[in-house]
Amino acid sequence: MQVLFFCTFVFVKKKKIAFRSACPISTALDIFGDKWSLLIIRDLMFTDKNTYGDFLSSEEKIATNILADRLALLECSGIISKHKHPGHKLKGVYKLTQKGIDLVPVLIEIIFWSQQHEQVHPYAAGFAKMVKKDREGFIKQLTESLKKR
């Protein structure tokens, strides 16, 4: 008889975090289902922002304690990694890991949806049109360029 085992919790910053179920959607939301995590990932993915101060300066104005908390959680869950800044000893540099880079298609589809159904910045229309011409090619290209950072 086969027994299927699921990890239903994980320790993050010494705190036991429960996964609500083994559903892939639910599990993903347990990790990045909040108003801020994907914005940090967005900055790392589509802009050259990669320091604490960079994220703070983003348009949406994340609070400092929330930013520190989310950076720690994203690092714990293996989506981002922290490195020393070459040249600036005081600065840390954050990068997307492969797990983080693999969120590119998720972010792309969210952009498509928003662009189609909400009033967002006009650049999104051009972006969507461009990506839709060669979705796979764009993803591959972006993935490669993110790996090299």
Added chain:
Amino acid sequence: MQVLFFCTFVFVKKKKIAFRSACPISTALDIFGDKWSLLIIRDLMFTDKNTYGDFLSSEEKIATNILADRLALLECSGIISKHKHPGHKLKGVYKLTQKGIDLVPVLIEIIFWSQQHEQVHPYAAGFAKMVKKDREGFIKQLTESLKKR
């Protein structure tokens, strides 16, 4: 001189809800960036659950007040619509609108990611394999079947 106008707020249940920016990711998160909204959408998209009681019975155990709140918000934002139950006068039936159906690719990519990087239910692996064989075909088929509900 061209003036670009962005709607930076919306009225939901008589409350003024602010969009944090015109960024498509940020705007999407303002609408469904929480731990519960996408689970309701998941139920409507991938199962035959479509009533208040159905959603309550889902594995993740949403609280009744949160469910009522999210259903109202999702209806306000045009992602779901409420209808009379044929036969049961007491029951309401919720359906995905076209705007909601257009979230299919977002949910699919989230499932792909979770399946690849987290320990989730094994059905996700088979689902991912199946969908990846003909992504566009699957989306079209699911979209059509959801429209007919």
Added chain:
DNA sequence: AATAATACTTGCATTTTACAAGTATTATTC
């Protein structure tokens, strides 16, 4: 007529988020 089911609402405790201020380390300016 009484009981049960459905879709909520209400009240309150707990948790999360927002905002302002403070701290420790390093960099820069005078």
Added chain:
DNA sequence: GAATAATACTTGTAAAATGCAAGTATTATT
């Protein structure tokens, strides 16, 4: 070399969101 500024945080507290238990109104069933 001392003072000021910059960076990446932490801390305290108020406000908002969430979770839980209980209650309510309408309809269905016994």
